[in-house]
Amino acid sequence: MEMQVLEKIIDVALKNGADQADIVVDSGESITVKAEQGEVSSYEVSGSQVLGLRVIKDDKIGSSYCEATDDDTIQTLVKQALENAKYSKQEELEKIEVQRSELINGTKNFKYDDERADPEKLIEMALMIEKDLMSKDKDLKTPPYNGVGEYIDQSLYLNHLGTKCIEKSKAYACYTAALLEKSGKQSMHVHQSLTRKFNELNPNECIDVSYEHALGLLEGSAIKTGHYDIVFSTDKLAQFFNVFSGLFSAKAAINDMNPWKNKVDTEVASSMLTMVDSPLLESGFAYSMFDGEGNMMSETPLIKDGVLSGFFHNSYTAKKLGHANSFNATRSPKSSLGVGGTNKVISSVESDDTSFDKGTYFEIISEQGMYSGSDAISGDFSFAASGYLVENGKRVRPVKGVTVSGNFYKTIKEISNIGHLVHSNTSATFFSPKIRFAGLSVAGE
Numbered sequence: 081m082e083m084q085v086l087e088k089i090i091d092v093a094l095k096n097g098a099d100q101a102d103i104v105v106d107s108g109e110s111i112t113v114k115a116e117q118g119e120v121s122s123y124e125v126s127g128s129q130v131l132g133l134r135v136i137k138d139d140k141i142g143s144s145y146c147e148a149t150d151d152d153t154i155q156t157l158v159k160q161a162l163e164n165a166k167y168s169k170q171e172e173l174e175k176i177e178v179q180r181s182e183l184i185n186g187t188k189n190f191k192y193d194d195e196r197a198d199p200e201k202l203i204e205m206a207l208m209i210e211k212d213l214m215s216k217d218k219d220l221k222t223p224p225y226n227g228v229g230e231y232i233d234q235s236l237y238l239n240h241l242g243t244k245c246i247e248k249s250k251a252y253a254c255y256t257a258a259l260l261e262k263s264g265k266q267s268m269h270v271h272q273s274l275t276r277k278f279n280e281l282n283p284n285e286c287i288d289v290s291y292e293h294a295l296g297l298l299e300g301s302a303i304k305t306g307h308y309d310i311v312f313s314t315d316k317l318a319q320f321f322n323v324f325s326g327l328f329s330a331k332a333a334i335n336d337m338n339p340w341k342n343k344v345d346t347e348v349a350s351s352m353l354t355m356v357d358s359p360l361l362e363s364g365f366a367y368s369m370f371d372g373e374g375n376m377m378s379e380t381p382l383i384k385d386g387v388l389s390g391f392f393h394n395s396y397t398a399k400k401l402g403h404a405n406s407f408n409a410t411r412s413p414k415s416s417l418g419v420g421g422t423n424k425v426i427s428s429v430e431s432d433d434t435s436f437d438k439g440t441y442f443e444i445i446s447e448q449g450m451y452s453g454s455d456a457i458s459g460d461f462s463f464a465a466s467g468y469l470v471e472n473g474k475r476v477r478p479v480k481g482v483t484v485s486g487n488f489y490k491t492i493k494e495i496s497n498i499g500h501l502v503h504s505n506t507s508a509t510f511f512s513p514k515i516r517f518a519g520l521s522v523a524g525e
Contacts, residue, residue, distance in 0.1 A: 083236075310516070317510070347386050408420060466482075
């Protein structure tokens with residue numbers, strides 16, 4: 081979308097009585113291919129563009145959104161935002177204040193180029209992944225999930241003070257699900273590869289990893305009920321922390337929905353744990369140069385040596401709580417001003433990983449019900465899990481049919497080890513060494 085169009089909308093808003101105004105635009109396009117039983121089952125080309133306008137008049141905030149930018153739609157967009165502002169409560173702290181003359185362009189060579197994948201290559205890869213997976217084992221069933229995609233996203237921000245920001249990114253993904261059925265038992269595992277360039281996709285990894293765990297967990301059974309050290313796969317570790325991510329939200333603190341509201345600069349976790357939010361991490365797929373208010377982003381410390389460093393803030397929450405703004409504002413075209421993070425990074429502790437695997441632990445590869453079985457306020461969690469019992473670094477038996485439970489606040493204080501080598505989750509937004517949580521309750525036999 082042209083900046084001139086956005087400037088026009090801002091002008092219309094101001095001429096119609098708005099004191100302040102800003103716009104966010106999210107747009108994207110994609111090509112996705114799915115394969116099933118040796119044929120293309122789905123080929124979709126799609127695109128979307130949504131524009132969100134926020135106005136402030138007499139300290140009242142109103143917003144509206146649209147997908148078109150013809151003159152009539154612009155007039156309706158502005159009228160609706162101003163009308164919505166009339167019925168909102170007065171909020172003196174929410175202001176549009178970022179003023180910058182130069183355009184901020186967050187579109188970097190490493191995250192976007194104009195080269196597009198050949199659709200025939202996408203189709204060829206999707207068919208190849210299914211064929212090569214099925215050739216591994218006669219007991220494999222047609223994968224329920226199997227495909228390849230190209231995804232392009234663009235974000236724009238503009239306000240009445242002249243601040244303009246734009247960034248564009250591109251990603252490619254391939255994925256498959258190994259579904260194995262043998263002797264009346266069934267097991268499935270899904271794995272994906274995500275890259276910035278098509279030729280860097282690793283379909284063989286998708287095939288090998290999905291089949292490895294489908295086969296490995298097929299004969300899984302419950303272990304004896306007791307307390308076990310737990311090590312999550314990187315994907316599941318990211319999910320575990322994400323369930324309780326509201327602990328870093330200043331907005332949740334203001335709404336009395338954050339149990340860490342009064343714990344800044346106090347110990348909340350093991351002294352081994354250090355975590356930051358890193359928006360400018362080039363290997364992170366949540367890379368972003370600017371936040372939802374047009375502020376330049378930088379690293380946000382979250383936990384340092386077990387001590388809570390602070391929260392995700394926007395300009396409003398920072399004023400409300402009397403803290404420094406961390407420039408973590410979020411706002412989509414259809415939502416109000418919020419806060420949120422980007423790429424999470426947990427620091428290494430050990431100089432190598434030789435000591436990490438000593439003894440016995442339960443390695444969790446998959447789970448069911450982690451979100452629904454967790455209470456973000458009390459910290460209690462309970463979910464079904466599958467994986468492997470590991471002894472001195474070797475998987476000695478597959479595990480299924482168990483329930484893991486505990487309390488998040490207690491669990492992160494009872495970390496027995498954090499390894500050295502940093503791993504990424506498959507969406508490349510969470511980076512961490514292996515973490516060993518001590519003595520969680522496992523209900524099995």
